Amino acid sequence: MTLQSRMEGAVGWLTMDRPAAMNSLNREMAAAMTAQLKAWRDDPQVRAVVLTGNGRAFCAGADLKEVAEPPVTGELDFLDVVVGFVDTLRAFPKPVIAAVNGLALAGGLETVMACDLVLAAESAKLGDAHSNFGVFPGAGGAAVLPRKVPANVARWLLFTGATFSAAQMERYGLVNEVVPDAELLARAQAVAELLATKSPLVLTRMKRVVAEAADKSLADALRHELLELRNHQRSHDMREGLQAFAEKRQPAFKGC
Known part of the structure; x- marks a missing residue:
């Protein structure tokens, strides 16, 4: 081994x-x-x-x-x-x-x-x-x-x-x-x-944008970030995070 x-x-x-x-x-x-x-x-x-x-x-x-x-x-x-x-x-x-x-x-x-x-x-x-x-x-x-x-x-x-x-x-x-x-x-x-404890989906998407940002112009990197945000707005994790904040509790993220 x-x-x-x-x-x-x-x-x-x-x-x-x-x-x-x-x-x-x-x-x-x-x-x-x-x-x-x-x-x-x-x-x-x-x-x-x-x-x-x-x-x-x-x-x-x-x-x-x-x-x-x-x-x-x-x-x-x-x-x-x-x-x-x-x-x-x-x-x-x-x-x-x-x-x-x-x-x-x-x-x-x-x-x-x-x-x-x-x-x-x-x-x-x-x-x-x-x-x-x-x-x-x-x-x-x-x-x-x-x-x-x-x-x-x-x-x-x-x-x-x-x-x-x-x-x-x-x-x-x-x-x-x-x-x-x-x-x-x-x-x-x-x-x-x-x-x-963080949203797995948020971390994956952040990791992807960070990894690719250095090879892009600032404008292209910002467009990529905005695209990921648009997709993320439809996720369970974003809805859950906002609801947990409103209810003053810890969020239960699922990575989707």
Whole structure:
């Protein structure tokens, strides 16, 4: 087993479980995470997901032993499997929190960047690191990093292979919150439980608009937002939210 998955209330937990290999991404783990995300995607009981690692690393990147293996005819190659996982994570319609417990390098950093919110332990370190091994990023390292941090910071991380502390990454905007190591998982659960109280439909639609806004003009992004609002006005969740406000009670959202 390379992955632990469990539910805590309405929160799905994915824990990468290759501690001896610093949770480096191999075919088995990437495929398992893809399958679990797809299973949770349409499960109404799952309102939010937390992704973390077991041991002293969140994820140290791709398993370079598998990267070096020649592809097998008729099978997806290593890159297809890993990129398929990151793409599935990035497109997941529900909020995903990265709970970065240690090193997040190369493919580990790309995994972090595919999540919606990032909580990091004080001891965590993040970096690209591809250049240290003569490897080119393929799941967002070069393409996404400059959208997450200032361009000069992205170049530094990409070119030098350096790692930054969680506090540095918080200053640059990649990390939302830095917490003491011992409090990371509890804090991630608390944030996920907060998200689980919101309308799933609102969060999905907000996530879609936010994800696409950077590739549009402001006018097009505003039109997209208005279209989503028009559609949302016909939803149960909006009617329920307004009625609950009028009746001074907590809303009972259904995600429809």
